[in-house]
Amino acid sequence: MKYTLSVIVENHSGVLSKISGLFSRRAFNIDSLAVGVTSNPAISRITIVANGDEYVVEQLEKQLNKLIPVIKVKRLVEGEYVSRELALIKVHCNSKQRGDLMRIAELMSAKIVDVAQNTLTFEITDTNDRIQTLSDLVKPYGIKEIVRTGTVAIEKGQGEVYHSGFND
Amino acid sequence: MISGADIMIKCLEAEGVDTVFGYPGAAICPFYDSLYKSNIKHILVRMEQSAVHAANGYSRCSNKVGVCVATSGPGATNMVTGIATAYADSIPVICITGQVKRELLGRDVFQEADITGACEPFVKHSYLVNDTKDLPRVFKEAFHIATTGRMGPVLIDIPQDVQEETIESFEYPEKVDIVGYKPNYRGHKMQIKRAVELIKKADKPLIVAGGGVLSSGSKLKLVRFSEKTGIPVISTLMGIGVMPSEHENYLGMLGTHGKKYANRALHESDLLIVCGARLGDRAVAKPDQVSRTSKIIHIDIDPAEIGKNVTTTVPIVGDMKNVIEKLLEDVGDYHITQEWCDTYSEWKKKMFRIPPVHEGFVEPRSLVAKLSFMMKSKGILVADVGQNQIWCANNFRIREGRFLTTGGMGTMGYSVPAAIGAKLARPTRDVVAVCGDGSFQMNLTELGTIMQNKVDVKIIVMRNNRLGMVRELQTNIYGNRFSGTILEDPDFKKIAEAYGIKTAEVNSNEEAEKIAEKMFKLKEPFVLICNVAPETPSI
Numbered sequence: 001m002k003y004t005l006s007v008i009v010e011n012h013s014g015v016l017s018k019i020s021g022l023f024s025r026r027a028f029n030i031d032s033l034a035v036g037v038t039s040n041p042a043i044s045r046i047t048i049v050a051n052g053d054e055y056v057v058e059q060l061e062k063q064l065n066k067l068i069p070v071i072k073v074k075r076l077v078e079g080e081y082v083s084r085e086l087a088l089i090k091v092h093c094n095s096k097q098r099g100d101l102m103r104i105a106e107l108m109s110a111k112i113v114d115v116a117q118n119t120l121t122f123e124i125t126d127t128n129d130r131i132q133t134l135s136d137l138v139k140p141y142g143i144k145e146i147v148r149t150g151t152v153a154i155e156k157g158q159g160e161v162y163h164s165g166f167n168d
Numbered sequence: 169m170i171s172g173a174d175i176m177i178k179c180l181e182a183e184g185v186d187t188v189f190g191y192p193g194a195a196i197c198p199f200y201d202s203l204y205k206s207n208i209k210h211i212l213v214r215m216e217q218s219a220v221h222a223a224n225g226y227s228r229c230s231n232k233v234g235v236c237v238a239t240s241g242p243g244a245t246n247m248v249t250g251i252a253t254a255y256a257d258s259i260p261v262i263c264i265t266g267q268v269k270r271e272l273l274g275r276d277v278f279q280e281a282d283i284t285g286a287c288e289p290f291v292k293h294s295y296l297v298n299d300t301k302d303l304p305r306v307f308k309e310a311f312h313i314a315t316t317g318r319m320g321p322v323l324i325d326i327p328q329d330v331q332e333e334t335i336e337s338f339e340y341p342e343k344v345d346i347v348g349y350k351p352n353y354r355g356h357k358m359q360i361k362r363a364v365e366l367i368k369k370a371d372k373p374l375i376v377a378g379g380g381v382l383s384s385g386s387k388l389k390l391v392r393f394s395e396k397t398g399i400p401v402i403s404t405l406m407g408i409g410v411m412p413s414e415h416e417n418y419l420g421m422l423g424t425h426g427k428k429y430a431n432r433a434l435h436e437s438d439l440l441i442v443c444g445a446r447l448g449d450r451a452v453a454k455p456d457q458v459s460r461t462s463k464i465i466h467i468d469i470d471p472a473e474i475g476k477n478v479t480t481t482v483p484i485v486g487d488m489k490n491v492i493e494k495l496l497e498d499v500g501d502y503h504i505t506q507e508w509c510d511t512y513s514e515w516k517k518k519m520f521r522i523p524p525v526h527e528g529f530v531e532p533r534s535l536v537a538k539l540s541f542m543m544k545s546k547g548i549l550v551a552d553v554g555q556n557q558i559w560c561a562n563n564f565r566i567r568e569g570r571f572l573t574t575g576g577m578g579t580m581g582y583s584v585p586a587a588i589g590a591k592l593a594r595p596t597r598d599v600v601a602v603c604g605d606g607s608f609q610m611n612l613t614e615l616g617t618i619m620q621n622k623v624d625v626k627i628i629v630m631r632n633n634r635l636g637m638v639r640e641l642q643t644n645i646y647g648n649r650f651s652g653t654i655l656e657d658p659d660f661k662k663i664a665e666a667y668g669i670k671t672a673e674v675n676s677n678e679e680a681e682k683i684a685e686k687m688f689k690l691k692e693p694f695v696l697i698c699n700v701a702p703e704t705p706s707i
């Protein structure tokens with residue numbers, strides 16, 4: 001089972017190593033981990049997508065909660081949040097293929113952010129599935145490099161993981 | 169103006185610290201210089217690991233927190249085993265290490281070791297202090313974190329120039345405010361209600377008590393709960409001492425090396441009330457088996473323990489003292505059936521046996537039982553690791569005293585330094601360290617600390633010329649192939665004498681008891697070497 005956790009942490013040095021250390025130490029598998037500051041610069045928010053059964057998720061939540069700089073851990077409920085990931089995909093491309101690739105970009109609502117003589121780079125911000133689709137579509141042309149940010153997620157509607165106290 | 173080092177001393181004084189265990193070096197020298205001018209007593213150990221064990225023993229026997237100090241690099245890394253030991257047993261300890269100057273951090277300079285990084289898996293929390301101004305807050309938080317919730321070691325790593333730098337003034341914070349750290353003490357009302365319902369319906373309830381009962385100071389409450397309801401008690405290795413050993417409701421230690429009747433009770437019970445125990449693999453080898461046949465109420469201050477090793481019917485997160493008090497109130501006049509009472513009392517009687525004597529040797533199990541009554545009622549026995557530990561765990565007749573050992577990490581060499589800490593915390597009590605010939609040699613050099621500080625601890629060495637517990641494993645599983653377990657011992661008596669410590673070597677229980685009687689009358693340390701038959705089993 002895949003699940004998404006939002007983890008609110010104090011923005012100290014060393015926090016990330018505590019969290020990633022916890023995963024490896026307890027043999028928890030992570031798909032992705034994305035960190036960024038919140039509206040309060042002293043507080044960061046981490047989105048973790050991981051794999052495991054109910055026992056593993058529960059242990060993970062509890063162990064994360066035990067870390068002193070962790071302020072809050074929330075497991076997001078399927079269907080009640082939106083999640084996005086950004087990917088940059090650099091593809092081999094000669095002048096003849098350019099048109100086809102541009103059409104694929106349009107179809108997938110991806111942007112082309114760099115064009116060179118033999119390459120073309122897509123930017124896509126979407127769900128994991130759609131990023132996968134794009135990467136499948138361009139694979140026959142030859143993917144040179146792909147960089148992904150990891151998933152970030154936010155609850156729908158009034159849902160709020162943590163009120164940082166900054167209202168701007 | 170005040171220096172970082174002076175601030176460190178003031179913080180310790182503000183926390184009521186009067187003794188620290190340590191070993192100096194360049195990176196911690198500013199602190200040692202301030203220490204020299206203060207009234208805090210410094211106990212110079214012989215190795216940094218011992219400083220942590222001594223602080224551990226000190227914490228466990230006092231209402232204070234043990235503090236230990238070391239220099240950067242090798243001083244700090246020598247502490248790691250001690251820190252891991254304290255962590256595994258949830259013992260509060262404050263470990264202070266010197267670090268290279270800030271501008272040199274990360275350059276692999278002389279005696280630089282990333283100790284906060286190395287200890288990450290073994291500390292409850294750690295700090296690398298970057299700014300002298302942060303010291304008071306860091307110390308305040310460290311003591312708070314170490315001693316609340318599920319207790320544990322906290323490491324404070326302080327660069328030399330942070331100790332040297334001076335700031336305007338010192339002010340110790342009155343309160344801590346750590347947003348991410350708010351242990352829950354109360355215990356959920358609804359869950360307590362559900363627990364009471366389960367208890368009232370149970371035919372054969374059993375309390376499984378762990379170290380959490382002792383660290384939360386709720387042993388007397390637990391005894392009252394057991395006496396009022398009649399519910400019998402078994403304990404883990406760390407829980408020994410939750411009840412007087414001879415209490416009629418107490419069935420001893422469970423587990424691979426525990427009492428037969430304790431394990432029998434565990435398997436026949438239909439409701440386990442697990443109090444402050446994590447039920448590791450040495451306590452319950454097959455936890456699913458237990459949870460399949462009985463319901464489980466699990467009380468622990470650490471939510472992460474609940475459901476980790478055994479499936480729980482009713483989880484209660486909270487401080488043991490509060491929860492037991494509430495349970496006591498709510499069970500009303502519930503009492504177990506006469507049948508359950510008769511059953512376990514009968515097992516206890518039937519399965520009791522006196523260990524056979526090997527001619528020409530001391531029988532360690534009988535000796536430990538005897539020693540219990542030679543010590544004053546509040547005596548503290550510190551058992552090391554190995555067969556000697558199991559002999560003590562199952563045979564020390566604890567009354568109002570303490571039984572200390574390392575159950576979580578099982579660190580050989582724990583007993584002597586921990587006993588030093590215990591004695592300094594409780595100078596009026598009898599303190600006895602029981603160790604094997606292997607474990608004694610792991611921290612043998614602490615005889616120097618004992619000598620220099622005239623620490624009145626009695627050391628009993630169970631000498632079997634074996635790493636006995638591993639030898640036993642080889643007998644049982646590896647066809648008597650004694651690979652690496654035969655131990656050639658030095659003349660321990662000469663070693664003790666070299667340190668000016670009185671000593672004797674004995675070959676029978678009569679001799680041992682005669683010497684022990686004299687030993688307890690002496691107001692000075694003693695090393696008693698007991699020759700034990702190598703084939704003596706653990707239980």
Ligand SMILES: Cc1ncc(C[n+]2csc(CCOP(=O)(O)OP(=O)(O)O)c2C)c(N)n1
Pocket residue numbers: 552553554555556557578579580603604605606607608630632634635636637638
């Ligand atoms: C630091 C450390 N190293 C190794 C072990 C593994 N070990 C557990 S018990 C034991 C034998 C202990 O021998 P001794 O102290 O003589 O005690 P005995 O079992 O003979 O009573 C060993 C080697 C350990 N627990 N700790």
Ligand SMILES: [Mg+2]
Pocket residue numbers: 554604605606630631632633634635636
């Ligand atoms: Mg031995």
